[in-house]
Amino acid sequence: MAILKPILYIVVYPGLIFLLIYATFCEWVDRKLYARMQNRYGPLHTGRAGILQPVADIIKLLAKEDIVPEKADKGWFSALPVFALAVVATAALYLPVWHYDATKISFNSFPGDLIVVAYLLSLPTLIFFLAGWHSTNFFSTIGGVRVLTMLFGYEVPLFLALLSPAILADSWRILDIAQFFQANPLLLPANTIGFFIAVIALQAKLERVPFDIPHAETEIVGGALTEYSGKKLAFFRLLTDIEMVVGSGLIAAVFLGGFPGGLWWGLFHFVWKTLLIIFLLAAMRAAMSRIRIDQMINFSWRYLAPLGVLQILIAIVLKGTLK
Amino acid sequence: MEVFKIPIGPQHPALHEPISLRMTLEGEIIKDADLRLGYNHRGVEKLAESKTYIQNLYLTERICGICSFSHSTCYTQGVEKLMELQVPKRGLYVRTLVCELERVHSHLLWLGVAGQEAGFESFFMYTWRDREVVMDILEIISGNRVHYAMNTMGGVRRDIDEQQKKKILDSLDLLRKRTEYYLNIGASEPTFVARITGVGKLPRQQAIDLCAVGPTLRASGVAMDVRKDDPYAVYDEVPFDVCTADSCDVLGRVVVRVKELLQSYKIIEFLLKNLPEGPVKVKAPRKVKEGEVFSRYEAPRGENVHYIKSNGTDKPERLKVRAPTLANYPATIAMLKNGFIADIPLIFAAIDPCICCAERLVQLDDSRNGSSRLVRFSELRRLAIDRHKKTGKIKKDSAWPF
Numbered sequence: 268m269a270i271l272k273p274i275l276y277i278v279v280y281p282g283l284i285f286l287l288i289y290a291t292f293c294e295w296v297d298r299k300l301y302a303r304m305q306n307r308y309g310p311l312h313t314g315r316a317g318i319l320q321p322v323a324d325i326i327k328l329l330a331k332e333d334i335v336p337e338k339a340d341k342g343w344f345s346a347l348p349v350f351a352l353a354v355v356a357t358a359a360l361y362l363p364v365w366h367y368d369a370t371k372i373s374f375n376s377f378p379g380d381l382i383v384v385a386y387l388l389s390l391p392t393l394i395f396f397l398a399g400w401h402s403t404n405f406f407s408t409i410g411g412v413r414v415l416t417m418l419f420g421y422e423v424p425l426f427l428a429l430l431s432p433a434i435l436a437d438s439w440r441i442l443d444i445a446q447f448f449q450a451n452p453l454l455l456p457a458n459t460i461g462f463f464i465a466v467i468a469l470q471a472k473l474e475r476v477p478f479d480i481p482h483a484e485t486e487i488v489g490g491a492l493t494e495y496s497g498k499k500l501a502f503f504r505l506l507t508d509i510e511m512v513v514g515s516g517l518i519a520a521v522f523l524g525g526f527p528g529g530l531w532w533g534l535f536h537f538v539w540k541t542l543l544i545i546f547l548l549a550a551m552r553a554a555m556s557r558i559r560i561d562q563m564i565n566f567s568w569r570y571l572a573p574l575g576v577l578q579i580l581i582a583i584v585l586k587g588t589l590k
Numbered sequence: 591m592e593v594f595k596i597p598i599g600p601q602h603p604a605l606h607e608p609i610s611l612r613m614t615l616e617g618e619i620i621k622d623a624d625l626r627l628g629y630n631h632r633g634v635e636k637l638a639e640s641k642t643y644i645q646n647l648y649l650t651e652r653i654c655g656i657c658s659f660s661h662s663t664c665y666t667q668g669v670e671k672l673m674e675l676q677v678p679k680r681g682l683y684v685r686t687l688v689c690e691l692e693r694v695h696s697h698l699l700w701l702g703v704a705g706q707e708a709g710f711e712s713f714f715m716y717t718w719r720d721r722e723v724v725m726d727i728l729e730i731i732s733g734n735r736v737h738y739a740m741n742t743m744g745g746v747r748r749d750i751d752e753q754q755k756k757k758i759l760d761s762l763d764l765l766r767k768r769t770e771y772y773l774n775i776g777a778s779e780p781t782f783v784a785r786i787t788g789v790g791k792l793p794r795q796q797a798i799d800l801c802a803v804g805p806t807l808r809a810s811g812v813a814m815d816v817r818k819d820d821p822y823a824v825y826d827e828v829p830f831d832v833c834t835a836d837s838c839d840v841l842g843r844v845v846v847r848v849k850e851l852l853q854s855y856k857i858i859e860f861l862l863k864n865l866p867e868g869p870v871k872v873k874a875p876r877k878v879k880e881g882e883v884f885s886r887y888e889a890p891r892g893e894n895v896h897y898i899k900s901n902g903t904d905k906p907e908r909l910k911v912r913a914p915t916l917a918n919y920p921a922t923i924a925m926l927k928n929g930f931i932a933d934i935p936l937i938f939a940a941i942d943p944c945i946c947c948a949e950r951l952v953q954l955d956d957s958r959n960g961s962s963r964l965v966r967f968s969e970l971r972r973l974a975i976d977r978h979k980k981t982g983k984i985k986k987d988s989a990w991p992f
Contacts, residue, residue, distance in 0.1 A: 305716070306715055405594065405596045409596075477709070480932070483932065553712045556713070556785055557709025557932075558781050
């Protein structure tokens, strides 16, 4: 049993299999919400209410012709999608969905895992840049450079926002932070600013409207992924879906009090909290227009970063008064 | 920073028709822009010379898919002038009504495209949903959604009855409400406004110098509109204002178009309420007297011009079409310079380009020695076969050598 549980954890729940199924489900929810907000129906025909449409899309992509450009660096070009998918799937393991004994340190929960998840979630951005760079296409190169430029905009506010609950809970361990807020739910509203900063930064990380600058189709075709097709593109698609789940899971764990109650109640809490964040993301996507890269950097350094600092100040002052 | 060139088109997601924009970039900033036409030549003008005046009605209607009525009206008005026909008042009223409905449908379509190019998909979905209302009105009047086939020499082919009138007026209320909502969004949604203010500057004098037309010109503060300056149909009887904006940028072009929509609703309402009694058309002769005519028309995209020369037979000797898009190309190049890459689709879309309509024969001059060369179709075919022979990939007994 002691060996079986980690294997179950990594492969079935909340590991790979659950992640793949839930990520496609989340994509469906996102698409459906987005469509309804735009007065459309969204996916309808594949499965009940089109619930299988994201799966069908990925299967279709897997079956498509896979082209590697002649001038591209073949090794990098093929390795990057797999690597990126592995990175975000690993990040998912650190979400305290079905946690072990909170007093013990295990492979999926240890002091400092907040930093590890934040780091693992930044890696895909770098991978997108490398993918664009190694495609040697003008549009890909511009897209890749835009990905990196945007990273400097949203990453600092995101880290500042994640820092504040950690200061309040006095721990770098996601599980501890979650349990702290479960014990003191009245302290949750203190992180409101940080929560919204984190949601906006997640939107930027996922490259969705208004931050879909790196793959703005009307400007630079497909951005960093212009040359990708077939299986490799399917991997990147899956990566974005999983990143959405892990990102909203992280925000839910840190800002919304985590997922208490063991296996089943934990799952229930995980689902409704991530869906709430996905709803916010979809609403943001529907209500706004794409902005320019300079406006994005301006926005994040002029508003997001100072607000992040303000959030930390609030946390520090609050912690001082509570003591 | 390194200067490099990227091709926007002939195939690109921002373009709905083939055209080639060659951008010289320095980082994200456009240093120079070049425009190449000629990917969609259809030989409309040559074809018109071999068809009768009546047949050409259907041909001119098919020059454009959006402003189909503009081209057919422009042509019809020219021919009617040559024939010295007196079109009945009711016919002219119905014709003007369809003109304005087409303007409404074209501007709503453009608003959606502007939203899509700016990455504002919700705006696109909403405007295109409401555009269906106008399409339905046009279907009620003419039986068709795109090519209305309403015009004929000496009037229009279909009349409007009381029931149709009532339906149109009812739908108009909805449209007016929605348009006011769009004016509100287009001028106040922060991300959208941030994207379009100050983009694609075209100062007043430059707009006049570069012969811009239509909303592009009016957004630079020049109140020029063929409907007012040289009224055709019944525009001299209809009260309406020419809408302008002073911001000279894409925001101004959005505002001008939305205001024009509101003006169009006013015109449509006036036309329906003051529809005179009588026939809608008179009989036209088959042959046209010798002469030439220059017909102007304010299409949704700007001034549309047809030149018709007749030699006394039932076929025109020459039909020259100058679509409004062609007149706006020089201004586009000026607007693109020193913009961001992110502004390319917006600036280009802001002239409401209809590339196929503007495609005529293109002759390239060699800038080094000034010589020009025309290539016949047979020579093109020979070149293509040569090229494929060189690559050596033709199957011996394939039916089609390419």
